[in-house]
Amino acid sequence: MNDDAGHADGWFALETAGDGTGTCARVEPRRADLALDVSTLARLHLGHETAARLHAAGQIEELTPGATHRADSVFRTPLGPWCPDGF
Numbered sequence: 001m002n003d004d005a006g007h008a009d010g011w012f013a014l015e016t017a018g019d020g021t022g023t024c025a026r027v028e029p030r031r032a033d034l035a036l037d038v039s040t041l042a043r044l045h046l047g048h049e050t051a052a053r054l055h056a057a058g059q060i061e062e063l064t065p066g067a068t069h070r071a072d073s074v075f076r077t078p079l080g081p082w083c084p085d086g087f
Helices: 038-046 051-056 067-075
Strands: 011-016 022-027
Touching (some): 051 067
Antiparallel strands (some): 011 022
8 A cells, every 4th residue: 555654565465355354464575466555445444435436546466366345345335425514
């Protein structure tokens, strides 16, 4: 993952289970399934965009076939993001 500020720069392994639990840990560089920057990961995490749309827009590089679909199954929820406060 790329992070210009350096806080989240590096390689991470995200492992999930069928019950919704998971882990995320920094790992040594290796072959990744997806390549993206930290701002794109934030968009996925907050639920505003799908991995498929971000891939189509060139924001995610799919390094392993099917990884974009798997990312959507991990990050998508039935409810979209909502904040009651206006800024």
